[in-house]
Amino acid sequence: MRVKIFVCLKDGVLDPQGKAVAHSLHSLGYQEVQDVRMGKYLEISLDVPSRQAAELKIREMCDKLLANPVIEDYRFEIE
């Protein structure tokens, strides 16, 4: 089973990289860009019997290591 995990800074946490990217997009003429938030993307292959088991494990991994709950939120998609 393949899982796609998206980790992003929480609202309210300063994202200077996102701001710099937004600034670059503006200077390229994309004035419609209002805000950019940058995050991380991970793909994990799992050997588990069910989607439910995958969800449980992935949640555990995110809480323990992949995301820092003080500054980051995460979501994932199971394929």
Place this chain on the structure above:
Amino acid sequence: MRWGVIVFPGCCDEQDVYDCLKHNLGQRVEFLWHKDRLNGGFDCIVLPGGFSYGDYLRCGAMARFSPIMQGVVEFARLGGLVLGICNGFQILCEAGLLPGALVRNASLQFICRQVFLRVEESDTPFTCAAKKGQLLRLPIKHGEGCYYADPGTLERLHKNRQVLVRYVDGKGRTSPSANPNGSLDHIAGVCNDGRNVFGLMPHPEDAGEKILGSEDGLKIFSSVIAACDKREKRAWLG
């Protein structure tokens, strides 16, 4: 007293801490390899700066799972003194021993320069040799030193007086230009609510002799030495 300096793969400041403690302050100090267990008999454990595990994923995120960290968490729980400098501060936050987190500098630049710190509290084992309001001149060298905590945590930090050092200008005033990395509320270092774990981004070990431009870093280490002396005397007297 006995100091332990933990060496993680990717550390680069462990030798500076060792030298400062041993040669500038005449202390008994040992390196501790991250894969070993933490033995008893230490008075203060230092997590030095560097780039443990290449800063992969997040700074300090991997080092937190090194075998020795279990012992450090237990040591801290029992009241042992733990000092985290720079990457060590990041590791202590990731391990949950200190509140908040350290994120990318607001400027996106790696910053290497001298800063002024104002000692905000002097009733801790890490600042007791300094006076409240005293200025310390220490170097910083980091890319991810912007302190962040959610509003509830920040309120608790204020209430319990856990902010021990703030970035200020040469006159001791906080201002946006004196805050090198965009840290929330100009915070440069915080302790836990038990006041026995302290983390800061600036490097006291690199300000331990005149030739380095400042000796102010010794205030932090001599505070720990004074606090441990007091503790020993108290134990001796029962």
